Amino acid sequence: MQRYFIDENSLQNDIVTITGDDAHHIATVMRMKPDQEIICTIPGASTVRCALTNISSETVEATVVEYVENTNELPISITIASGLPKGDKLELIIQKGTELGASAFLPFQAARSIVKLDEKKGAKKVERWQKIAKEAAEQSYRHIVPTVFAPFSINQLLNAIPDYDECIVAYEESAKSGESAQLVQTFQSLKEGSKLLVVFGPEGGLSEKEVEQLTEKGAKLCGLGPRILRTETAPFYVLAAASYHFELMR
Amino acid sequence: MQRYFIDENSLQNDIVTITGDDAHHIATVMRMKPDQEIICTIPGASTVRCALTNISSETVEATVVEYVENTNELPISITIASGLPKGDKLELIIQKGTELGASAFLPFQAARSIVKLDEKKGAKKVERWQKIAKEAAEQSYRHIVPTVFAPFSINQLLNAIPDYDECIVAYEESAKSGESAQLVQTFQSLKEGSKLLVVFGPEGGLSEKEVEQLTEKGAKLCGLGPRILRTETAPFYVLAAASYHFELMR
Structure with missing residues (x-):
């Protein structure tokens, strides 16, 4: 599943909004369609699995399906x-x-x-x-x-x-x-x-x-x-x- | 110290003879002089530290100064x-x-x-x-x-x-x-x-x-x-x- 980093303001009420290069990547490079899922991470905070709802090369919206536990970082x-x-x-x-x-x-x-x-x-x-x-x-x-x-x-x-x-x-x-x-x-x-x-x-x-x-x-x-x-x-x-x-x- | 791999025939009676690319490297690229030392290894067998005696870009000769213990290989x-x-x-x-x-x-x-x-x-x-x-x-x-x-x-x-x-x-x-x-x-x-x-x-x-x-x-x-x-x-x-x-x- 494709993974993207987002800032904390991009996740509001379980809706993720992606703009800029990453929106372009999802819409134009990956040509993803509604209902396809991606993983979004707010660095050092939450990671969510979410399903795409609206897709354009300027703005992509997705709804949170699940909060994922962060266990991929080295303990030190x-x-x-x-x-x-x-x-x-x-x-x-x-x-x-x-x-x-x-x-x-x-x-x-x-x-x-x-x-x-x-x-x-x-x-x-x-x-x-x-x-x-x-x-x-x-x-x-x-x-x-x-x-x-x-x-x-x-x-x-x-x-x-x-x-x-x-x-x-x-x-x-x-x-x-x-x-x-x-x-x-x-x-x-x-x-x-x-x-x-x-x-x-x-x-x-x-x-x-x-x-x-x-x-x-x-x-x-x-x-x-x-x-x-x-x-x-x-x-x-x-x-x-x-x-x-x-x-x-x- | 520069290191070279040699084949077993290149070490005879504590004299190392190097030809080919490595001789060119010693004589022309590194411009080494008599008495300078190099390390030569017969893969899987001996490693010797030796001092250069004759140097040309076709053939280099060196005299063994010391046999070195091989301890650089992973145990498995x-x-x-x-x-x-x-x-x-x-x-x-x-x-x-x-x-x-x-x-x-x-x-x-x-x-x-x-x-x-x-x-x-x-x-x-x-x-x-x-x-x-x-x-x-x-x-x-x-x-x-x-x-x-x-x-x-x-x-x-x-x-x-x-x-x-x-x-x-x-x-x-x-x-x-x-x-x-x-x-x-x-x-x-x-x-x-x-x-x-x-x-x-x-x-x-x-x-x-x-x-x-x-x-x-x-x-x-x-x-x-x-x-x-x-x-x-x-x-x-x-x-x-x-x-x-x-x-x-x-």
């Missing part, structure tokens, strides 16, 4: 902080990371990031990234759309650490030295509803200074198994491991 | 069977799946695969997929290059199931119905050295008949958490969960 909230990588790698991180349950994406300008975004370019990118997150969230039955932050400086990232219950840094040197217990320990220490920040370097890795600054702020260095993962693959590992730990093993 | 061997997906998704599965530790990739012509490969096209594709696996294996410090099979028919896949200790099928309906224990149970039942086959449908999923045929042969249906993963994302989940289970939690 994970923010993926990525040192700005090259090309369209962050798009892949956001698309797949959303499917795998990330709560937020926080790109940051790392010392070894080759890409530099000025404010104007940055704003355009963030808009595109948000769109990717929204589409992936709909497709993967998420109940929230992950937040994509505008790129942080390293200092902004360091200052954000106290907002989270734990912060870990995926560190290639930890992987090489066989460190294997930190991720398990961190997951074991977190309760439902906890907020975890996970920091990944860009292609060239984090600089020694960045690692020092992060650990001074309480971040823990963490290996992700013995194989060296690319900057865009490592977040998938952490998110899948979190799902395995918190959703499948309990 | 996982074969990823993917219903042929559209576009270049299988390339992504092979690249990232190799980083994450897969032993082999087995594409198969599923009922809902939109792509059809004839023998000639198929052979070209397999060559390209093998190259991607080799490069990803070098980059992620693997000790083997995963095998990429030429596409199987569904019957060939069914007949291959008895060659594995366990076979699981990532099944969207299991995810929707909240099935969450099968993957954990399967991992718990496997010993070091076991062979696991994991089957993934193409974009449209497996057909009911395929699911029936697979379960008749002993395959178990398996959910991968409550979110719906795309066909190219689901293998990353299984491989990361396997690493978490077998490498980090032990």
